[in-house]
Amino acid sequence: MQEIVVFSALLSGINFTWYNEPKKWSINQTNINVHTDGNTDFWRKTHYGFERDNGHFYYQSLHGDKSFTVAVNIRGKYNTLYDQGGLMLRTDENNWIKCGVEYVDGQQFASVVVTVNGWSDWSVVSIKAPEVLKLRAKREKEAVHIDFAEGEDGDFKMMRLAYLPVTDRSRAMMVGIMCASPNNATQGFDISFEHLNIAVDPNTNGSERRFFRSCLRYHKMNYTLYNSLPNTCEPSKDASTHLCERHVATIHEQFRLLFLLLNRPFLLDFVSPNRKFRYP
Incomplete structure (x- = not known):
């Protein structure tokens, strides 16, 4: 996991x-x-x-x-x-x-x-x-x-x-x-x-970073990258990563607001032992 x-x-x-x-x-x-x-x-x-x-x-x-x-x-x-x-x-x-x-x-x-x-x-x-x-x-x-x-x-x-x-x-x-x-x-x-x-x-000091982070709510989300996604997902060429584009896009949309707030490019990494998958 x-x-x-x-x-x-x-x-x-x-x-x-x-x-x-x-x-x-x-x-x-x-x-x-x-x-x-x-x-x-x-x-x-x-x-x-x-x-x-x-x-x-x-x-x-x-x-x-x-x-x-x-x-x-x-x-x-x-x-x-x-x-x-x-x-x-x-x-x-x-x-x-x-x-x-x-x-x-x-x-x-x-x-x-x-x-x-x-x-x-x-x-x-x-x-x-x-x-x-x-x-x-x-x-x-x-x-x-x-x-x-x-x-x-x-x-x-x-x-x-x-x-x-x-x-x-x-x-x-x-x-x-x-x-x-x-x-x-x-x-x-x-x-x-x-x-x-x-x-x-x-470049602001630590107290300022802590304050800004207080404007965000932590969510911890567990993704099992092995056999955890619906059967509708087609296995990728790397069979260890069963992650279809549709599900990645859904996750992308869920976190889009965070990156708008932080004014940063969006990059979400999914890591498996054999491969790193990036979207977009």
Whole structure:
């Protein structure tokens, strides 16, 4: 018997926390689905004069001075002025970045708001209302590099290189997805976040690796490579390995989410005394 130990990627809520939890939301293995509450936003002072810190933010806490990359795909049914959703990086209410889609004057924009020391600035890029917007933010020390791509097959383009100071290295950096509907009259909108991926830099210290692994659940799965698979499997040329393509593909799909989360190529090895079988 060959024992294979794997990680199963979680989006089941372990180690994630809501800041301003919405009334309606759900989660499964790949998606976080939210219906926003009205009169919600993240903004500090600039131009409009008001301060709001009541948008929806679903996050993990990472060590404050470590590097990481966070990525997600978003699909939203934006319908009211300033409806928005995307990624957020935050140390406190006065220092944060949000990026994603914002709906302005009937049009979608790729949007970034950078707030430092309690003052927000806002930049936008016109987009063609794609069904899916892919977002990626990479944080290295006090710099955050933000990219976006339109559509499932779109190429990433740089949207912003921003400064986000580490005001207190003992404080955590909160990282995750955000959405909001600032308009008072809105009934909110539906938005889905797909394949959220938070990857700590591999050069980070051991405590950071342990924290990231805590976002995964261990599953131990035993595969007997001898005469254990259904009779429908045709023996391979190496008769010691009875593993048909269909069963390998099934296993491949079961573990696909793990490798999306880790942002690594998928390679699953089955080892027998005489042969190593790799898929794909």
